[in-house]
Amino acid sequence: MPAMYDVVVVGGGPAGTATALRLASTGRSVALLERSHFDHPRVGETLAPAVQPLLRELGVWDRYCALRPLPSWGTRSIWDDPEPAEHSHLASGYASGWHVDRRAFDRMLADAAADAGTDVLMRTSLVNCRYDGAAWNVVCSGERRLAARLVVDATGRSAVLGRSLGARRLAFDRLVGITAQWHGVNVTDEQYLLVEAAADGWWYTAPLPGGAMVGMLMTDADLCRRDRLASAGPWHNRLFATTATAERIGPRSASSALLVYPAASRRTTRLHDVRPWLAVGDAALSVDPISGSGVQRALQTAAGAADTLIGLLDRPGDAATLITQYESARDTECTTYLIERAHYYNAVRRYPTPFWNRRKLHAAA
Ligand SMILES: Cc1cc2nc3c(=O)[nH]c(=O)nc-3n(C[C@H](O)[C@H](O)[C@H](O)COP(=O)(O)OP(=O)(O)OC[C@H]3O[C@@H](n4cnc5c(N)ncnc54)[C@H](O)[C@@H]3O)c2cc1C
Known part of the structure; x- marks a missing residue:
């Protein structure tokens, strides 16, 4: 039995x-x-401040703190406006989110x-x-x-x-995330999430505990295939064409191989x-x-x-x-x-490209 x-x-x-x-x-x-x-x-290394009461309720808050997660002070975004906007977690009532x-x-x-x-x-x-x-x-x-x-x-x-x-x-949608890491990064002044809109999608970079940084291009699966964005050359070219993301990473190539993750919104x-x-x-x-x-x-x-x-x-x-x-x-x-x-997606009007247009059509439907 x-x-x-x-x-x-x-x-x-x-x-x-x-x-x-x-x-x-x-x-x-x-x-x-x-x-x-x-x-x-x-993937999924940046935790919102609101996980704190959930972890406390589960009775795992002390275990969580023992992992020594990096506090995340907020998000810097370059979205429709090329000038960065700051969103502090202080307003959340929990002081910080985390990078884990x-x-x-x-x-x-x-x-x-x-x-x-x-x-x-x-x-x-x-x-x-x-x-x-x-x-x-x-x-x-x-x-x-x-x-x-x-x-x-x-x-x-x-x-x-x-x-x-x-x-x-x-x-x-058909969203995918193409991600890599950089090791040996000084993350002391980098404890925030950076998101930056680009023609074919958007970039996400965040520090990780242990002196690493994760970077990710979010785009659509067909655009990824069409432009070979999961290959190191095209991916780095797109990265170095950004402003704040490229500045954050510097001129170095990623320390890890690129990995592609499905990231579409889906309901069962x-x-x-x-x-x-x-x-x-x-x-x-x-x-x-x-x-x-x-x-x-x-x-x-x-x-x-x-x-x-x-x-x-x-x-x-x-x-x-x-x-x-x-x-x-x-x-x-x-x-x-x-x-x-x-x-989120309607806010970006500066790129009349398939990635952004699809999302606007979807929003209007
Ligand atoms: C590119 C990307 C970036 C993201 N970034 C963030 C972020 O910064 N912050 C955030 O909050 N969220 C982020 N997310 C979302 C977050 O990762 C998920 O929402 C979260 O992990 C969901 O948890 P889950 O337990 O439902 O699923 P998962 O974390 O996916 O866990 C599923 C588990 O099931 C196991 N499993 C699968 N199939 C089987 C099987 N047949 N038998 C036994 N075990 C199986 C897997 O090994 C895995 O451990 C991101 C997602 C993606 C794709």
């Missing part, structure tokens, strides 16, 4: 670990599958979930998941089998579990499916990094998901209502987010 859990969470990013931690803290039996060992680069090593951050959350009683199965991928009307049968890599009353898709933008269950991913929809599963974090709604809110949203939706999952465990007869309420909250979040995103 496979081990039986109340909940199997697939994916050990912030959404999955926070969901598991919340459930395990209320005495539910939880297994968390994570395909990696947090040993590969991860996402591998260490995600590992810290997974350790906290394990300490709360979650069975954390590292280097374990989901292979298959079937519902027999009473329980989920979960097949993992290594032919390991688990059973659960509920399952959670926390696999990030890939939404592997939800898609395997028939959910659809609505895509609102599951019409008329009331089987007991939920999507959380990016697997439910993935947002444009311009919002700077991905990790914050992952932690927030974990709270809503945990409440819904506890409801499903305690009152299985209310499954249809609970799932509909949860999905409706995600739909509202998606609508609000799309308005916010249109606001």
